[in-house]
Amino acid sequence: MDGDRPDEFTLIKRYFAPLANDPGSLGLTDDAAVLTPTDGHDLVLTKDMLAAEVHFFSEDAPEAIAAKALRVNLSDLAAKGARPRGYLMGLALPADWTEAWLERFCKGLAADQAAYDVQLLGGDTIRSGNGLLVSITAIGEVETGKTVRRSGASPGDALFVSGTIGDAAAGLETRLHPQFSRDHDLTESEEQHILDRYLLPRPRTRLAGLITKFASAALDVSDGLIADCGHMAKASAVDITIDLDRIPLSGALQHLKVKVPQHFARCLNGGDDYEILASVPAGEAAAFQQSAQAAGCPVAEIGRVEQGQGDVHLTEAGKSVLLDFEGGFRHF
Amino acid sequence: MDGDRPDEFTLIKRYFAPLANDPGSLGLTDDAAVLTPTDGHDLVLTKDMLAAEVHFFSEDAPEAIAAKALRVNLSDLAAKGARPRGYLMGLALPADWTEAWLERFCKGLAADQAAYDVQLLGGDTIRSGNGLLVSITAIGEVETGKTVRRSGASPGDALFVSGTIGDAAAGLETRLHPQFSRDHDLTESEEQHILDRYLLPRPRTRLAGLITKFASAALDVSDGLIADCGHMAKASAVDITIDLDRIPLSGALQHLKVKVPQHFARCLNGGDDYEILASVPAGEAAAFQQSAQAAGCPVAEIGRVEQGQGDVHLTEAGKSVLLDFEGGFRHF
Numbered sequence: 001m002d003g004d005r006p007d008e009f010t011l012i013k014r015y016f017a018p019l020a021n022d023p024g025s026l027g028l029t030d031d032a033a034v035l036t037p038t039d040g041h042d043l044v045l046t047k048d049m050l051a052a053e054v055h056f057f058s059e060d061a062p063e064a065i066a067a068k069a070l071r072v073n074l075s076d077l078a079a080k081g082a083r084p085r086g087y088l089m090g091l092a093l094p095a096d097w098t099e100a101w102l103e104r105f106c107k108g109l110a111a112d113q114a115a116y117d118v119q120l121l122g123g124d125t126i127r128s129g130n131g132l133l134v135s136i137t138a139i140g141e142v143e144t145g146k147t148v149r150r151s152g153a154s155p156g157d158a159l160f161v162s163g164t165i166g167d168a169a170a171g172l173e174t175r176l177h178p179q180f181s182r183d184h185d186l187t188e189s190e191e192q193h194i195l196d197r198y199l200l201p202r203p204r205t206r207l208a209g210l211i212t213k214f215a216s217a218a219l220d221v222s223d224g225l226i227a228d229c230g231h232m233a234k235a236s237a238v239d240i241t242i243d244l245d246r247i248p249l250s251g252a253l254q255h256l257k258v259k260v261p262q263h264f265a266r267c268l269n270g271g272d273d274y275e276i277l278a279s280v281p282a283g284e285a286a287a288f289q290q291s292a293q294a295a296g297c298p299v300a301e302i303g304r305v306e307q308g309q310g311d312v313h314l315t316e317a318g319k320s321v322l323l324d325f326e327g328g329f330r331h332f
Numbered sequence: 333m334d335g336d337r338p339d340e341f342t343l344i345k346r347y348f349a350p351l352a353n354d355p356g357s358l359g360l361t362d363d364a365a366v367l368t369p370t371d372g373h374d375l376v377l378t379k380d381m382l383a384a385e386v387h388f389f390s391e392d393a394p395e396a397i398a399a400k401a402l403r404v405n406l407s408d409l410a411a412k413g414a415r416p417r418g419y420l421m422g423l424a425l426p427a428d429w430t431e432a433w434l435e436r437f438c439k440g441l442a443a444d445q446a447a448y449d450v451q452l453l454g455g456d457t458i459r460s461g462n463g464l465l466v467s468i469t470a471i472g473e474v475e476t477g478k479t480v481r482r483s484g485a486s487p488g489d490a491l492f493v494s495g496t497i498g499d500a501a502a503g504l505e506t507r508l509h510p511q512f513s514r515d516h517d518l519t520e521s522e523e524q525h526i527l528d529r530y531l532l533p534r535p536r537t538r539l540a541g542l543i544t545k546f547a548s549a550a551l552d553v554s555d556g557l558i559a560d561c562g563h564m565a566k567a568s569a570v571d572i573t574i575d576l577d578r579i580p581l582s583g584a585l586q587h588l589k590v591k592v593p594q595h596f597a598r599c600l601n602g603g604d605d606y607e608i609l610a611s612v613p614a615g616e617a618a619a620f621q622q623s624a625q626a627a628g629c630p631v632a633e634i635g636r637v638e639q640g641q642g643d644v645h646l647t648e649a650g651k652s653v654l655l656d657f658e659g660g661f662r663h664f
Contacts, residue, residue: 032378046364049422090381130462
């Protein structure tokens with residue numbers, strides 16, 4: 001690197017090698033990592049790239065940027081039923097990076113590595129043309145043939161979602177327009193909740209084993225709940241009906257639903273939730289819900305899979321509604 | 333994306349899905365790729381990230397940028413003895429990207445996928461804060477335990493390098509200072525040769541099998557021949573002696589060696605060669621050289637591994653020399 005800042009070799013030794021405790025990483029002393037797959041398992045590979053001012057704010061805490069970059073990838077693995085094995089990280093540092101920043105960024109990674117039982121396997125650090133960019137490839141394992149896809153949903157399946165929906169989108173709204181919370185009378189703790197949910201996704205890695213056991217199809221909610229239901233419906237060649245009043249909501253979102261339905265509708269499909277959306281055969285629905293509760297990661301049944309050609313239908317109090325981003329939900 | 337340009341889903345369908353013919357890519361219709369490892373094999377994982385104006389010029393042909401981004405990763409796999417299986421690509425597009433550009437970029441990938449028998453498995457496309465950035469994770473396979481590391485060189489081993497050295501660095505010099513070739517009386521074909529070598533690395537995938545069969549240690553020459561010998565020497569806790577007059581040189585570099593020794597010295601350790609540097613037990617050296625020749629990828633013996641502690645020594649006409657970037661090579 002430049003000036004009196006350390007070169008790439010020093011960076012690796014000082015900051016990245018301590019994150020690479022898997023023997024396959026070869027301590028980041030080689031050109032490549034070696035991974036010995038567990039017998040009888042497939043590897044699941046996913047890559048999400050995050051750029052400053054597009055996916056996070058460059059003034060966010062470095063620990064939080066690191067955590068988000070890793071977690072959005074772990075979320076994809078969990079939704080496919082895969083247990084994380086490791087990750088490779090490409091880091092494009094802006095011209096004004098500092099060692100103090102990088103130290104905090106790596107502390108964020110270290111904390112998440114411990115929390116999610118995953119290790120750095122390798123990567124690359126370069127100068128960015130402009131802002132920070134983090135490109136992570138995460139690798140998980142799942143028993144051979146057991147990867148859960150988007151395309152397995154069948155008519156009659158129940159539709160589940162983990163956690164609560166809409167918080168991250170409301171949090172982003174508050175980041176962009178700080179008066180949002182005050183304008184809509186959110187309490188301080190409600191405001192903090194939505195800001196946290198935007199800043200720090202919570203990948204549902206604890207559900208991974210239950211997804212392979214019970215789910216016919218699954219994906220993580222990143223584009224928006226209704227959009228992602230559409231992805232599942234199209235990939236599975238079915239229709240999906242969502243009961244709006246069964247979507248699990250935090251206190252903040254319940255409040256918005258009543259006060260500003262048009263914002264609520266946007267947040268509900270705003271994305272960045274990183275919750276798991278899963279279809280489960282009706283006969284297994286109760287067992288899935290109980291097992292998720294026991295795993296400390298509750299899921300709510302929000303709808304059902306029906307015969308169809310890829311459409312998503314919304315109902316509220318038993319009646320069909322249309323999503324209207326200007327006016328909230330519109331009843332026929 | 334923005335304006336009248338296609339959104340990410342259209343991009344995937346139109347440009348990336350045709351590159352994803354491996355069944356594990358699931359046609360890029362899911363959140364992750366699935367890779368079933370070949371029984372009895374390890375996976376070798378590498379990640380190199382390239383940024384506009386740092387690793388390539390944004391006005392380079394899109395096909396060439398794509399090829400370089402993929403090939404620098406394939407070069408790492410080859411040097412570890414791994415056969416490529418697939419790759420994931422993160423693409424951060426600048427604000428002014430066009431479909432015509434992307435179409436040519438993907439054509440470059442398609443041509444290389446055919447040439448190197450590798451497939452796109454997955455990835456992510458985002459907006460870049462500034463210039464183009466390509467982040468590729470390549471995945472290869474090698475028989476369990478047979479990955480060749482930097483650290484296995486032993487005293488007595490012979491040191492080999494593939495291809496010719498210094499061309500890419502001279503090519504970069506010519507890109508940066510177009511009068512370079514004329515100032516130093518390079519012929520038009522010599523100039524074209526060094527420009528091509530800078531623009532388009534040639535990963536030595538044909539050597540991968542011979543590397544696992546014969547080499548005690550190997551890496552690809554990307555930082556510079558002498559620097560990379562240093563990496564091998566340090567990782568293996570040995571000394572390495574290079575005979576300068578045995579380093580294989582193109583006509584252009586032979587010319588520079590005579591005309592401008594200080595430029596020649598810089599180019600020799602300039603990097604971006606993407607040739608394979610390998611140590612081979614002396615008893616196997618002749619067989620390695622013959623097999624490489626037969627594989628259409630000649631290697632030259634340029635030195636030897638000796639007892640030591642990680643130092644690199646240079647000799648010329650049997651005498652020790654010091655590398656002096658101002659004055660070329662300095663005899664004691």
